Amino acid sequence: MSAITKLTMSETRLFFREPIGVFFTVLFPPVLLGILGAVPSFREPDKGLGGLRVIDLYIPIAIAMAVALFSLSGLPQLLATYREKGILRRLKVTPARPVTMLGAQLLMCTALSVVTMLLIVAVGRIAFNVALPDQIPAYLVAYLLSAVSMLAIGLLVASLAPTAKGAGAIGTLLFFPIIFFAGLWAPREVMPELLRKISDFTPLGAGVQSLQDAATGSWPQLLHIAVLLGWTVVAGGLAARYFRWE
Amino acid sequence: MAIIEVQNLVKRYGDHTAVNGISFAVEQGEIFGILGPNGAGKTTTVECVEGLRSPDGGTIRVAGLDPQRDSDELRQLLGAQLQESELPEKMKVREALELYSSFYRDPADWRELLATLNLTDKIDAQFRRLSGGQKQRLSIALALVGNPKVAVLDELTTGLDPQARRDTWDLIETIRDRGVTIVLVTHFMEEAERLCDRLAVVNAGELVALDSPAGLVARVDDRQRVRFRPSAPIDHAVLTALPEVMSVERAGSQLVVTGTGNLLLAVTTELARNQVVAADLRVEQTSLDDAFVALTGRTIDA
Secondary structure, eight states: OOHHHHHHHHHHHHHTTOHHHHIIIIIHHHHHHHHHHTSGGGGSBOGGGTTOBHHHHHHHHHHHHHHHIIIIIIHHHHHHHHHHTTHHHHHHTSTTOHHHHHHHHHHHHHHHHHHHHHHHHHHHHHHHOOOOOSOHHHHHHHHHHHHHHHHHHHHHHHHHOSSHHHHHHHHHHHHHHHHHHTTSSSOGGGSOHHHHHHHHTSHHHHHHHHHHHHHTTOOOOHHHHHHHHHHHHHHHHHHHHHOOOO | OEEEEEEEEEEEETTEEEEEEEEEEEETTOEEEEEOOTTSSHHHHHHHHHTSSOOSEEEEEETTBOTTTTHHHHHHHEEEEOTTOOOOTTOBHHHHHHHHHTTSSSOOOHHHHHHHTTOGGGTTOBGGGSOHHHHHHHHHHHHHTTOOSEEEEESTTTTOOHHHHHHHHHHHHHHHHTTOEEEEEEOOHHHHHHHOSEEEEEETTEEEEEEOHHHHHHHHOOOEEEEEEESSOOOHHHHHTSTTEEEEEEETTEEEEEEOSSHHHHHHHHHHHTTOOEEEEEEEEOOHHHHHHHHHSSOTTO
């Protein structure tokens, strides 16, 4: 088995030894969806939302939240801790190289957040009768672009934060505006025009809209794809430039 | 045959020259010590050998490989135990060894390694539950799990209690007996004296001396003192007549004989011939500590 497979498995095993982390990153978004769906009026079609129900809108928002939790609270703090404790340094003197650890973390975060996404879609379908996405390939593309752009931002946080505590703090600080523009408190459909325009240019604003578009049968808009790719390239590039192994 | 060759190594950090033209060669199968006070450039030197830092000048070869250029190949044959390098808190000993051994082409049998390192009963313990000595031994195990030809151990016994330190020393000798060349970075005199075949004394980025521990001591001062209480009076002239003896002094009821060479044998033989028994016999030699002070002009802890 290759080093990256071994390391990914090892990191995943360690991830599941932290029950609080597992709850917040994997289970919390589907649970939140369940709570929102328990509100009767959220399950009624709303003319203001073009006949959609609030719960329909919250499927991509919950997915965005899961992605944000993995990439802003999980990844940067873990990598900064590994740097602080010399774990990355130790890998540097083995044939595995620390970049393998980076790859393993990204693989794990992506795989686990895919699981969370499937859970959210399943909860929506089974509990609240939310239709499955019309355009599944488009949905997956939108999902992957969102996840990759957010993981790139997470890596950038890990690169710039001086300590593990710092990484946690910066991650949390970024989490709220990003998730606000994704529509956690007010979905994009009910945002004032200006906020929605800003939201278009944030990674998860663009991500949520792309998921919603794919759910209703169209491919993501060019603007949103460009925004997601832009965040990936800029944050990923800066992370590659500034990441320190020790 | 030299397995590590370092020539005119220079490493600067900004304006500060951490290593300034150090050269040495490590022979296959020896325990080679790098001794010096904190900040002398010891760690920087071995980090260049390990390929963790790129030198600003000079050349390094490890088994013929350039640590910078042939980095991939180097990692297969050099194991390193780094200062302050931990593992994830909840990783188990077994998992760490399985994982790290999977990185190498031809790994060692890690179960046997654990037995050698006395960690077998900790195989299912998480890293955070290990004592300092156990963590250190695990760290040595990880440095050896790739079956390296060379193991670089940096400040191996810092923070260990005296018993754990002695156990670790025994262990290093066991590892050397397996044919591994060992480079030991230390600022403990006792450790250097006990373990190392040869020592490079480093101070302020420069190599001050390179010799066996006994050679270093002899270089500074090969005088010894034999101190004893004679059972019967003895004429000092009998002793001063010996070629090994430089002086004889009386200190209370004791005689202090200073000299060189095989002083102890010469003195005791002469005493026996005169039917004098030496009670409370002690030999005092210049210590490695003394030698270090003489070589570097400072004590190691300063």
